[in-house]
Amino acid sequence: MDLKRKLSRLTSAGPGGSRGTPAPVNTVVEARPQHASPPDVPKVEEAGTTTLAEVLVEALRKRLSMEGEEGPAPGPVSREAGDFAEPSGPRDRARDEAASGLVDLREEARRRFAARKAGSADGPADPRVESLRQMLSFWAERQGTASARRAVAPVPEPRALPVEARTTSFGTVHVAEQLYAPEHHHGTAPVAAALDVEARLVASLALHPELESVDFTRMLMLDTETTGLAGGTGTVPFLVGLAWFEGRSLRVQQLFLRRMGEEAPMLRLLAERMASSSCLVTYNGKSFDWPLLRTRFVLNRVPVPKELPHLDLLHCARRVFKHRGEGARLVHLESKVLGHHRVDDVDGSLIPELYFRFLRGTDGSEMVPVLEHNQKDLLLLAALLGDLVRRFRAEGTEQQDPRDLLGFAVVAERAGDAERALAFAKAAAEGGGNVGIEALVVASRLCRRAGDCESAVAHLQRALTFARPGQGATLHLSLTKLYEHSVKDLSRALYHARLAAPVELPADHQLRLERLERRLSRQGA
Numbered sequence: 333m334d335l336k337r338k339l340s341r342l343t344s345a346g347p348g349g350s351r352g353t354p355a356p357v358n359t360v361v362e363a364r365p366q367h368a369s370p371p372d373v374p375k376v377e378e379a380g381t382t383t384l385a386e387v388l389v390e391a392l393r394k395r396l397s398m399e400g401e402e403g404p405a406p407g408p409v410s411r412e413a414g415d416f417a418e419p420s421g422p423r424d425r426a427r428d429e430a431a432s433g434l435v436d437l438r439e440e441a442r443r444r445f446a447a448r449k450a451g452s453a454d455g456p457a458d459p460r461v462e463s464l465r466q467m468l469s470f471w472a473e474r475q476g477t478a479s480a481r482r483a484v485a486p487v488p489e490p491r492a493l494p495v496e497a498r499t500t501s502f503g504t505v506h507v508a509e510q511l512y513a514p515e516h517h518h519g520t521a522p523v524a525a526a527l528d529v530e531a532r533l534v535a536s537l538a539l540h541p542e543l544e545s546v547d548f549t550r551m552l553m554l555d556t557e558t559t560g561l562a563g564g565t566g567t568v569p570f571l572v573g574l575a576w577f578e579g580r581s582l583r584v585q586q587l588f589l590r591r592m593g594e595e596a597p598m599l600r601l602l603a604e605r606m607a608s609s610s611c612l613v614t615y616n617g618k619s620f621d622w623p624l625l626r627t628r629f630v631l632n633r634v635p636v637p638k639e640l641p642h643l644d645l646l647h648c649a650r651r652v653f654k655h656r657g658e659g660a661r662l663v664h665l666e667s668k669v670l671g672h673h674r675v676d677d678v679d680g681s682l683i684p685e686l687y688f689r690f691l692r693g694t695d696g697s698e699m700v701p702v703l704e705h706n707q708k709d710l711l712l713l714a715a716l717l718g719d720l721v722r723r724f725r726a727e728g729t730e731q732q733d734p735r736d737l738l739g740f741a742v743v744a745e746r747a748g749d750a751e752r753a754l755a756f757a758k759a760a761a762e763g764g765g766n767v768g769i770e771a772l773v774v775a776s777r778l779c780r781r782a783g784d785c786e787s788a789v790a791h792l793q794r795a796l797t798f799a800r801p802g803q804g805a806t807l808h809l810s811l812t813k814l815y816e817h818s819v820k821d822l823s824r825a826l827y828h829a830r831l832a833a834p835v836e837l838p839a840d841h842q843l844r845l846e847r848l849e850r851r852l853s854r855q856g857a
Contacts, residue, residue, distance in 0.1 A: 556624065574710075615713060649665055683702050
């Protein structure tokens, strides 16, 4: 039995009370003598209290006071009176204890009435009343918390959807457009900085040599909002966001699908824009956005446009920022890297449902934040591209997070740019700790490939100074190999080999030691 029903049974118990017709929780019902006037029980909305607990406690006090003034009520409540059955379980025992507590409260009222008639002072407050007050207050607080959890977000004020019907040679397309000035910043990054990127550096960042010949002044940034994330033929891109530069200003154009079955004109307009562009810039577009759009072209019998060189910034961000250990979500990078914090941004997981509600006939107010979300994603693409290339160009000369410097070092190493990679690795090593150790290992590897074995050894020796107990075995193994095969110092190689035991299989470790000892003995002979 829940607390409301317990309170109802408690307040309805009395002479002649019936268990079959419990009183409502917001009223206090009791049997009274015929001559007694009904107690003044305040309504919840009229009471001078703010919670149901206060109302019930006040009603209980009035009841006790009235009974004390009128004398004992006929027929004391007890289990034998038929109001409560013998306890047969936890609920019945709780009910029985509540009834017994009510009897005790009545007895206390009679005692205090007799004491007042005798001229004695009031005794201390009954602790059971305070216990009941605390219990009801706790219950009311829980009810308020549950109601807050169930609260529905306020309905937004009606706003017109900021799209206009545009007649094209392909049919009617609903479009929203905005032009951003050259000085516009997204967080700390200027959007127009994307125009200043060098194709060679972009190709190195993306590990995509095909991008070296791309004219990035004619790039097309693309981001879609869809009816789901599963992909396949059942997923529809109802909003296709495009952005390109006109001079140094950025034009954002959003193609909106007002109703299902009108995709063809929108897709043809997209194909026309792609035909005048040099490449696509997306975030996870290689895996999601473009494959989905290509499927929609086929299903709508619209010729699939020629595929453009594709720069997916998700791959670049994962390589550069992976040492942060915080993932590569676009909104997360927006706040942590560019310093832009979105306010009242719509949750991406809610976007499909908002669109379905729009199709069912809402006024479009809930779709306005979706268009704003998509617009910010497009601005972020341009700002992130410019910021990544600017940092990569700096070669570690500007103050950056050591974890990002290490990421740039590894990317440059993979791209075959050893000089840039070494500069980033040395800069990252200044941070010390685990990042410093990894950076020095990269620097040592680069120096060894360049034939500078002394520098390679020096970097590993410095890394040992950063290592905590138990971390140095791998470094000792690398030093063993360097001393044996490159520096030809067998005694130093044997010294470090003995310290590398934790990271080698016992059999391999023993073979290494025996080989070095044999070579040393032959060298001594």
